[in-house]
Amino acid sequence: MRLRFHCQNRIGILRDIVSHFVDYGLNVARGEVGGEHGNAIYLHVPNLLNAQLATLKPVLEAVPGVFGVRRVNLMPSERRHLELDALLSSLSDPVMSIDMEGHIVAANRAAGQLLGVRIDEVPGLSLNRYLPDIDLPALIRRNNARVNGLRITLRDATFLADIAPLHREHLDDVASLAGAVVTLHSVDRIGERIYQVQRQELRGFDALFQASPRLASLIREARRMAPLEAPLLIQGETGTGKELLARACHLASSRGQAPFMALNCAGLPESMAETELFGYAPGAFEGARPEGKLGLLELTAGGTIFLDEVGEMSPRLQVKLLRFLQDGGFRRVGSDEETYLDVRVICATQQDLPGLCAEGHFRHDLYHRLNVLSLAVPPLRECLDGIEAMANHFIDRAARQIGCRAPSLSPAALARLSAYHWPGNVRQLENVLFQAVSLCEGEAIEPSHLRLPDVGEAPGLSGMDLDGTLADIMGEVERRVLATLYPHHPSSRQLAKRLGVSHTTIANKLNRHGIGSDG
Missing domain, CATH: 3.30.450.20 (PAS domain)
Known part of the structure; x- marks a missing residue:
């Protein structure tokens, strides 16, 4: 057991304290002096039992100069060792x-x-x-x-x-x-x-794309929510940049200079996720470190914890997280001591949490605690009006990383990007263009350089904006048809022949929708 004595800094006080353990036949394995002015003494007494502590505590607090005695999980040197170990392991x-x-x-x-x-x-x-x-x-x-x-x-x-x-x-x-x-x-x-250095040149919201009106609206909402202390729930498909948005909210808050830690709840066994998030006490289980382990929550004290795929969290962890959100307290695995921290919680999910609540897989009370503030990140297929700006940015970034001259994006390639359904969203776009830059040997990226798997094709009118008049909707259908077919028939004459209309009609429609160039 580890004890902290809040005490006066006087000669002989340690001897007076330790003598009482000698009377009980208890060995003090290690001691440290701490506090800002040496006004704290820490003792590690391995064989001290809870019943003995209950008897000893009034005696110890009666020692002249001792103001209070309480249990602690770690000695100061053990905490420094754990923090250093966590820091080094992250490199x-x-x-x-x-x-x-x-x-x-x-x-x-x-x-x-x-x-x-x-x-x-x-x-x-x-x-x-x-x-x-x-x-x-x-x-x-x-x-x-x-x-x-x-x-x-x-x-x-x-x-x-x-x-x-x-x-x-x-x-x-x-x-x-x-x-x-x-x-x-x-x-x-x-x-x-x-x-990576170049990627960090722009931080926070400045690093997020706002070329599409939908994305610009999302960033405006996020900027208003970022300074607030309440939990934030970010919903969106995979690859939409939920963690980037969470980091931007953290940096724009009063906690921006404090730690930001992330934990992906998907795929982690329950026991591992619990020890990663909450840590464990010394000797908590077989194979545990003798000094214990700090969880991400303690390493994030004063900052922001980001829990990705929170819908995958086990029922046991949901209960512990709910308790932490209610009063800021939790217990490490294998410990009966309460720890209280000031940490903002931001969660993300691509699942339907209300649906999971209805099915009994997610707690209603936890969902309402997490959903105080919420942001919905739109999929890329709903932001295609900004895809050209995104594509040019990713091409420039890939060229810098590879060390080559940045190629341009041909009209046919842009049309192919605009017609694709993007099941992997912005992350998939970045990966596809990185590969395209590595494959391109000429001055421009062509459709042949774009490796786009035809999986997860969006059915029917999925992702289409149905606002506006019938003429507006039919115009969007026409644009999609032309954008899809143009890469395979890359001239107005070829495409006119494919669709059975005049060359002039197709040339005018291509020009109206900004697709390709007349051949």
């Missing part, structure tokens, strides 16, 4: 801390995979055996400053290494060097890294 690049003899002190999971060992086998390994041609400790002493982009080869792979020296006691002379943190960037991913 895809290998990161290692080495001492001045070249031995690895700590590393993340990516480094262990690179070295070909388990993560618990990494500490103590000599990095020199993997880098026989480079004496890193000598390099660190010689430079005594950060080194960026050092080209190295490790296990037949080429990396650019960033080396940050570590000093003792905030000194910066060579004698105070304690080691260095080494981060390895794969040369093969440098282009992707540049692409």
Whole structure:
């Protein structure tokens, strides 16, 4: 059991506290001093029972200078270790801390995979055996400053290494060097890294497309809801950008500088989803870490948690989430201590939650808690008036990532994009155009470069705007027919022959709808 003593910072207070555990024959395994002014003492007493604590607590609080005693889940050092471990595990690049003899002190999971060992086998390994041609400790002493982009080869792979020296006691002379943190960037991913940097140049709502009136209206609604503290439910099909919208709402809120964490509830076993979201106490189950695990909620304290595919959440998790939404409290797995946090919840789903409630698969009370604010992201097939601007953006982005000149989009290719039903929405559009840019060897992307699987074809009038007069609706049907057929008959003469009308009629209709060019 771990205890926190809120106490006066005086000589001998620790001795006075510990003496009472000695009287009960209890061993204090570890102790730490914390608080802003050393006014908190933490003790780890492994064999202390709840009944013993109930008896001891009044005695301990009677010690002069002790103001209160309570149970805690983690010692301060354990919490720092968990937070550091969570941070390192989230990094895809290998990161290692080495001492001045070249031995690895700590590393993340990516480094262990690179070295070909388990993560618990990494500490103590000599990095020199993997880098026989480079004496890193000598390099660190010689430079005594950060080194960026050092080209190295490790296990037949080429990396650019960033080396940050570590000093003792905030000194910066060579004698105070304690080691260095080494981060390895794969040369093969440098282009992707540049692409990610470019992708982050625009953040929040500025990174979202507003070329279509439907999308512009959605962004206006989202901007009004973003600063509000209430839960937000985002509904939309797969690939419509629900997480991007959630991040934009987070950045535009008063929590924008606090953490944003995401958890996809689909496909995760119930036990894994529960420990990921709520964490677990030390020794909660067989195979658990002895120090426990922080959940995403605690790592997000003060920020925003994004729960994707919330409709897939198990009944047990629905109950715990409902409790958290009601009063901000929850219990880690295997713990009976209440934890209270200030975290905004944003959820997303592509399912019909009211329908799931009617079928008994989703709690009505949880649905009403989540649906305080709601946004509906339209599918791409309902925003085709903005597809040309989106397509040009994705083509430019793909060309930058691949490292080639950006091709243009031919009228026939644009017509093919406009006529497609897009079951994967914006994400599918981006992937299709990335592939098209990689296949294109000329100056323009043609229909042959667009790999569009004919699956999930929208039946009948699905996705068609039926507002307006009959003439407006028939005009839209005409536009779709011409846009679908034009890529296969890419001239007004060919298309006129296919449809059995005059060349002049088809040329006028193509011109009216902005499809292709007369051949």
